[in-house]
Amino acid sequence: MMQGQPGGTSVATAPKKRSLKALWISLAAVGALVVVGGGAGAFALVSYAAPGVAAATFCQNLQTQKYDAAYAQLSAKLAGQLTSAQFSLGNQQFDAAEGKVTACGQASGSDAYSYSFGASKATVGAVITREKGIFQGHVQVVSENGSWKIDAIDTSLLGANMGALLTLNGFCDAMKAQKYDAAYTLLGSAFQIQVGSAANFQLVAAVQDQVDGKVTACALSAVGSGNTDTSTSVTVSITRATKGASTGKVTLAADSAGKWTITSIDPSAQGTDIAPLITGATFCGYLTLGLYPQAYALGSADFKSAVTLVQFKAAFAAPPGLKIAGCVPDFSTYKVTGDTATLDSQMNLAVATTGASAGSVKLTTQFVKESDGWKVQFVNIHS
Numbered sequence: 001m002m003q004g005q006p007g008g009t010s011v012a013t014a015p016k017k018r019s020l021k022a023l024w025i026s027l028a029a030v031g032a033l034v035v036v037g038g039g040a041g042a043f044a045l046v047s048y049a050a051p052g053v054a055a056a057t058f059c060q061n062l063q064t065q066k067y068d069a070a071y072a073q074l075s076a077k078l079a080g081q082l083t084s085a086q087f088s089l090g091n092q093q094f095d096a097a098e099g100k101v102t103a104c105g106q107a108s109g110s111d112a113y114s115y116s117f118g119a120s121k122a123t124v125g126a127v128i129t130r131e132k133g134i135f136q137g138h139v140q141v142v143s144e145n146g147s148w149k150i151d152a153i154d155t156s157l158l159g160a161n162m163g164a165l166l167t168l169n170g171f172c173d174a175m176k177a178q179k180y181d182a183a184y185t186l187l188g189s190a191f192q193i194q195v196g197s198a199a200n201f202q203l204v205a206a207v208q209d210q211v212d213g214k215v216t217a218c219a220l221s222a223v224g225s226g227n228t229d230t231s232t233s234v235t236v237s238i239t240r241a242t243k244g245a246s247t248g249k250v251t252l253a254a255d256s257a258g259k260w261t262i263t264s265i266d267p268s269a270q271g272t273d274i275a276p277l278i279t280g281a282t283f284c285g286y287l288t289l290g291l292y293p294q295a296y297a298l299g300s301a302d303f304k305s306a307v308t309l310v311q312f313k314a315a316f317a318a319p320p321g322l323k324i325a326g327c328v329p330d331f332s333t334y335k336v337t338g339d340t341a342t343l344d345s346q347m348n349l350a351v352a353t354t355g356a357s358a359g360s361v362k363l364t365t366q367f368v369k370e371s372d373g374w375k376v377q378f379v380n381i382h383s
Contacts (some may be wrong), residue, residue, distance in 0.1 A: 070091075074150050075151040078151055097223055104126065132137075159227065163254065170182075171262060181201040187201075211271070212271040213275055277329065280327075281327070284345065287324050299377075321353075346360050
């Protein structure tokens with residue numbers, strides 16, 4: 001995690017700690033103290049309270065949704081890690097997912113305010129109340145060019161790491177634009193191994209588009225609990241043109257350099273389970289190549305107990321002089337119900353010597369989910 005990133009690791013505070021009984025001081029109250037107290041004592045009090053005032057102003061800007069003003073309070077280091085537009089979008093997404101900020105005030109406890117008079121850093125504890133929950137954490141404040149700036153925000157105060165949210169937004173934008181190669185680069189290395197090569201990821205995504213329609217919307221739906229500076233879990237809603245909205249968990253993790261990647265996506269968020277389609281495509285591919293033992297191996301336990309390999313080969317061998325030229329699935333017939341699925345396909349035939357079209361037959365394939373994946377349960381061949 002990059003030091004100082006919103007939702008990132010807070011910088012270590014100065015060793016000397018003081019606790020203010022009335023920590024969260026408004027600018028108006030500070031002004032009143034100056035008038036009443038006057039002199040060096042009042043100046044010292046104002047100076048001591050200044051980091052807390054900066055944090056209070058920042059919190060007020062979030063509550064009133066003045067995100068441009070809040071962004072202007074970020075330190076140069078922090079502002080250099082995300083644009084004003086990204087900062088505003090992130091906070092708007094938090095508002096949509098967890099509700100708008102209804103209150104923002106001081107935290108309690110001995111570490112609610114940590115500042116050594118005259119130092120250039122301070123840590124301020126805060127509690128943000130949203131319509132759907134309460135979030136608590138610390139804000140790191142630093143002195144920069146004569147004013148106090150926000151240099152780091154605890155993940156716990158936002159609910160999710162802002163860096164993770166930027167990665168999630170990048171993935172959503174890539175999926176909506178059908179830039180699947182770009183979306184693939186945002187997956188963690190272990191997740192990439194799980195989904196296969198970039199080409200396989202693009203193929204699966206394209207099939208998902210055929211079944212459920214293109215992604216038309218993709219956004220944060222809820223913030224998970226227990227998120228940290230290196231691990232974040234959120235709920236995402238993905239809307240497709242045909243299927244509509246689907247929701248599910250997305251987890252992200254940050255490496256030692258602060259780069260966030262997606263480590264898992266719940267199948268429920270992606271839409272209809274297309275794993276049976278992959279099995280069906282592989283099954284037909286083997287038949288096209290004449291690899292009958294490999295195609296037979298994709299059969300379920302019940303299928304293999306009912307049909308021998310010899311019988312299977314005899315049933316699927318092309319007529320003399322012809323060959324299987326491939327299958328075209330009819331996605332409109334595809335249905336998944338629990339651990340079973342069905343699909344109609346057109347199996348094309350061609351002249352073995354010339355490759356000229358020789359008609360086609362219709363296949364109705366039933367699939368069943370077993371412990372090692374989706375298998376072919378039954379195949380009906382129609383003329």
